[in-house]
Amino acid sequence: MQLKEKLFKKLEEKEERMVEIRRHLHENPELSFEEAETAKYILDFYKDQDVKVKSEVGNGHGIIVEIEGKGDGPVIGLRADFDALPIQEQADVPFKSKNDGVMHACGHDAHTAYLLILGESLIELKDEWNGTIKLIHQHAEEVPPGGAKSIVESGEFDDLDEVYGIHVLPTIDQGEIGLVKGNALTGRSNFDLKIKGQGGHGAMPHTTKDALVAGAYFITNAQTIISRFSNPMHSTVLSVTAFDAPGGYNVIQDSVTLRGTARYLETDSKEFLYESMKKAVQSIEDMFDVECELDYVYDYPVTHNHEEQCEFLEEILMASEGTYFDKYTNPEPQSASEDFAYYLEKIPGVFLFVGAKPEGVETAYPNHHPKFEVNEDSLLICAKSLGEIVLSRLENMDKGAGNE
Known part of the structure; x- marks a missing residue:
């Protein structure tokens, strides 16, 4: 029996445990940077296994599990995140969140479950492959500055040749695996603006010096940054998402605050959006004689899938299409952002999408929705695809070829 078949057999035999783990995590979600019990659960899982484990990696509860094969070879990282969101769950499932106002509404419980079982299965087969696999159980993907950047800066991954990750998406059909070549997810910047009048x-x-009118003008003016000054061939979004201006009927307030986000698929749009924002702020200061405090934070970078690794994965996945999954696709880039981008800034690799649309629904609730649900059949597809990828790359990649 080939090594891939042995791995797949183990994963199939453990699928029920994989689902049980996912449901346990779903019932016990924890917010970013507060995932102490989740981290303990992961550490306990590896407690009696023949691996090296490092905890509290980076700026929180990050965990790295190092699996050494039978001989020298490439070093490949596989990552899954495990934080939840501040959302009150409305999904009608028997394993609903027990933590009020906290929910796994992005599928990180599914990510962790499949990587735990995949990791365990790879450990059991470690005498049959060469190289090293580093499992990255990452905290705090949802809240800037995130966990990935600090893990990269820790130096623990300086020896990685390649890195891979998966995100489940219920908006994609169950049984589908999607690979976006090149820029796959947008970079992100967030801003707070206080206008003092x-x-x-x-x-x-x-x-008076009406800060509210100045704020309203800013919102209108900011829309022209994209519509009139941004290259129409570039994918950019600028959204003002909050406007706080409380007051009575006959009171003009001293100050108002606004908040928003900018997204961009091309890295060179990062500075352009910031400089344009500063000009928009300056214009309302001059026009309305107000003072502005702009707090503009560069957040997650553009998630860029590396060309060489995309070609390798496309060959692997196209050969397996119709076996353990139904369809391989090249979808459009997503306008969401991911701190997996920090790994890909330094290490060649790919971030994949796996369809997880629940059965019997025409339109599924998207990630970050209070009724978000995952088709649990997708967990086995995630584990098999990432397992097939890592075994193929360990066998076929020259040591050091990826991280030049």
């Missing part, structure tokens, strides 16, 4: 009586606006 001079308050007064609503019936005497001429004696």
